[in-house]
Amino acid sequence: MFVQSLVCPMSTFLASPRFRNLVFSLLPVFALGIPAFSQGRGSTAQADLDQLVQTAENIVRGQVTSATFEPHPQFPNLQTVLVTLSVSKVLKGSVGSTLTFRQLVWDAHDASDLARFKGAGEVVFFLNPVSRYGLTSPVGLEQGRFRVIRDQKGARYVVNGRGNMGLFTQVSEKATSRGIALSRPVRQMLAGAGGKASLDSFEAAVQALASVPR
Amino acid sequence: MIRRVFALLLSMILTAGYLEAGGPLSVTGSTAQNPGQAFVWNVSTPIRYTVDGGPLSATPAGVTVIDNAQGLARVQSLFQNWQSVPTTSISFTYAGKITAPGLSSGGDVKTIQDFNAVMGTCNNGSQNPVIFDADGSLLRALGLDPLVIGFSGTCKLDPQAGQILSAFVFLNGEFQDGVNDPANNNYELTADQFDEAITHEMGHFSGLGHSQINLDLYQSGVVGNCPLDELAGLPLMFPVEFCQSRKSAGLPILAPDDVAWISKLYPNSSYTSSFGTISGFIFFSDGITHVQGLNVIARRVDDPSTPVDESLRIASSVVSGFEFTGNPGQAITGDNTGGSSFGSRNPALIGYYEIPVTPGTYTVQTENLDASFTGGSSVGPLDPPALTYGADEYWHPFESAYDDPSVKGPLVVQAGQKLSNINIILNQTPPRFDLFEDGEVRSGQPPFLFLGPRRLRLAGKTS
Numbered sequence: 001m002f003v004q005s006l007v008c009p010m011s012t013f014l015a016s017p018r019f020r021n022l023v024f025s026l027l028p029v030f031a032l033g034i035p036a037f038s039q040g041r042g043s044t045a046q047a048d049l050d051q052l053v054q055t056a057e058n059i060v061r062g063q064v065t066s067a068t069f070e071p072h073p074q075f076p077n078l079q080t081v082l083v084t085l086s087v088s089k090v091l092k093g094s095v096g097s098t099l100t101f102r103q104l105v106w107d108a109h110d111a112s113d114l115a116r117f118k119g120a121g122e123v124v125f126f127l128n129p130v131s132r133y134g135l136t137s138p139v140g141l142e143q144g145r146f147r148v149i150r151d152q153k154g155a156r157y158v159v160n161g162r163g164n165m166g167l168f169t170q171v172s173e174k175a176t177s178r179g180i181a182l183s184r185p186v187r188q189m190l191a192g193a194g195g196k197a198s199l200d201s202f203e204a205a206v207q208a209l210a211s212v213p214r
Numbered sequence: 215m216i217r218r219v220f221a222l223l224l225s226m227i228l229t230a231g232y233l234e235a236g237g238p239l240s241v242t243g244s245t246a247q248n249p250g251q252a253f254v255w256n257v258s259t260p261i262r263y264t265v266d267g268g269p270l271s272a273t274p275a276g277v278t279v280i281d282n283a284q285g286l287a288r289v290q291s292l293f294q295n296w297q298s299v300p301t302t303s304i305s306f307t308y309a310g311k312i313t314a315p316g317l318s319s320g321g322d323v324k325t326i327q328d329f330n331a332v333m334g335t336c337n338n339g340s341q342n343p344v345i346f347d348a349d350g351s352l353l354r355a356l357g358l359d360p361l362v363i364g365f366s367g368t369c370k371l372d373p374q375a376g377q378i379l380s381a382f383v384f385l386n387g388e389f390q391d392g393v394n395d396p397a398n399n400n401y402e403l404t405a406d407q408f409d410e411a412i413t414h415e416m417g418h419f420s421g422l423g424h425s426q427i428n429l430d431l432y433q434s435g436v437v438g439n440c441p442l443d444e445l446a447g448l449p450l451m452f453p454v455e456f457c458q459s460r461k462s463a464g465l466p467i468l469a470p471d472d473v474a475w476i477s478k479l480y481p482n483s484s485y486t487s488s489f490g491t492i493s494g495f496i497f498f499s500d501g502i503t504h505v506q507g508l509n510v511i512a513r514r515v516d517d518p519s520t521p522v523d524e525s526l527r528i529a530s531s532v533v534s535g536f537e538f539t540g541n542p543g544q545a546i547t548g549d550n551t552g553g554s555s556f557g558s559r560n561p562a563l564i565g566y567y568e569i570p571v572t573p574g575t576y577t578v579q580t581e582n583l584d585a586s587f588t589g590g591s592s593v594g595p596l597d598p599p600a601l602t603y604g605a606d607e608y609w610h611p612f613e614s615a616y617d618d619p620s621v622k623g624p625l626v627v628q629a630g631q632k633l634s635n636i637n638i639i640l641n642q643t644p645p646r647f648d649l650f651e652d653g654e655v656r657s658g659q660p661p662f663l664f665l666g667p668r669r670l671r672l673a674g675k676t677s
Contacts, residue, residue: 041590051396055361075326077331078356107367128357133355141362214397
């Protein structure tokens with residue numbers, strides 16, 4: 001970088017394809033980056049994609065259209081956030097075009113900071129079964145919540161709150177053991193160590209894994 | 215040049231009389247007595263916590279694996295991890311079993327009704343409960359899943375004084391029930407791994423936020439056996455636990471960054487004789503505009519005479535602008551008029567950082583936060599993190615927007631010393647001003663009002 005800064009003045013660099021690529025690659029971060037909502041802080045064990053799929057009752061892609069903090073209707077000392085999603089794709093479960101769910105909020109920082117919950121972009125949620133008290137959450141907290149980001153060519157990718165770390169570990173083997181046939185792009189994705197994943201391959205993998213429960 | 219001089223003067227002014235705070239989970243907002251101050255406990259007396267009266271862990275069949283006495287001893291031991299840091303004044307004391315209206319006298323929190331009652335006492339500031347969910351059934355009732363090892367939360371804050379008034383910790387004992395059956399969603403951790411996760415949660419309970427050091431280890435995709443030097447410097451308060459347990463690797467449970475920040479938030483009388491401070495500002499390439507949200511790390515310079523790499527092992531960090539709000543608000547769209555209730559609105563703090571370090575020779579560097587650290591994994595004031603071009607740079611004495619970002623300037627820090635104005639100007643960042651701005655900060659009314667083209671034309675006709 002130092003050498004380049006000497007031979008390449010700022011104006012030249014700003015006009016360069018490298019800079020444009022950088023700006024475009026960062027655009028989704030600024031444009032879509034606000035997560036649907038904070039989970040509050042919690043420690044979770046590492047899960048792979050198959051575990052997330054098998055544990056989730058509903059897996060959907062969509063946009064958060066509202067997020068409202070309110071006490072639980074039966075348990076007034078429990079703060080919750082009521083989230084409504086406009087669903088664009090259902091990957092698992094029976095969900096209509098709108099999905100509303102209620103999640104426990106356990107930290108006063110989150111409950112008093114409504115502003116940060118607004119303006120979510122496109123997300124994929126792996127949601128736990130709703131408890132008898134009407135509560136659910138993303139499976140593995142930040143692991144079951146994926147942001148959808150776009151690159152400069154418009155291609156869409158997904159990444160969860162752990163950078164997809166460990167997400168694909170041994171998933172191919174699990175799929176094979178259950179007789180699940182995976183497409184080549186999906187196999188290539190699962191062979192990776194993590195990092196952003198193609199939305200198309202990701203969704204194909206989710207649907208394939210969901211089609212044959214363990 | 216003028217901008218750089220101005221920036222230097224500005225930073226010198228700001229450093230004087232600055233509030234001490236750092237690595238905190240959150241800082242006070244604009245209505246506080248001291249905006250930008252870390253939320254901390256009043257530690258003039260030990261923090262009193264109550265503990266669940268039931269077992270810490272039981273099998274799905276209901277057989278107790280870790281009974282209440284053992285669970286209590288475990289909790290006391292884990293709080294002790296923080297309390298035993300020799301340079302901190304934070305301390306904790308067991309105040310008996312959990313009590314709440316309607317809860318059994320034994321204090322066993324088993325149902326969502328029990329949990330609701332206990333949270334009522336936490337919300338009103340009268341109790342700091344440590345809750346055992348022996349078999350994970352309470353988690354399920356709360357809509358959470360068996361992957362959750364534990365969590366903590368602040369129940370009540372004093373936003374004016376910047377004090378934490380009550381908080382809680384929740385432990386999922388299913389991870390210690392001796393049953394490892396992932397096919398049926400029953401997971402197991404070693405005792406050391408479980409203890410580290412809960413000690414991390416107790417760090418949040420104490421007011422600490424997440425820290426990012428040795429990020430390359432995380433980004434390499436390594437899960438499990440991490441190299442010892444990098445593991446040694448990896449904070450327990452790193453957002454994700456992905457290495458072998460520190461204890462199993464022969465390391466203390468707290469990394470130097472954890473020790474530094476618990477000491478900075480709660481210093482005792484020996485703090486100033488054990489720590490110094492490195493502080494400064496991070497600027498975009500114009501040398502004026504502050505950069506918020508960059509991770510700033512002070513690393514000990516490696517000692518070639520030792521077999522270990524001190525630059526990986528001994529490091530402390532903070533996020534620039536950690537005292538400034540992550541959401542100042544805007545009134546144009548939506549309902550974000552006031553923004554976040556946390557964080558100072560003083561723009562002079564946007565790029566400020568301050569890092570506690572033990573005496574020695576250090577380098578200071580900046581880097582982006584990992585883009586995946588959002589929501590519950592977030593680090594610093596911005597969620598999601600802002601990615602900045604040219605973020606990777608070391609400080610050296612001749613900082614400019616055209617320097618070599620890999621050149622490191624060593625900084626010698628003595629105990630009690632406060633090294634200030636260790637400012638970094640990033641290279642090749644996009645321009646922050648347009649052609650008609652000079653970056654000068656004016657106070658009061660400008661000397662003349664700009665007349666738009668129409669006003670100019672009218673003025674021309676009448677003159």
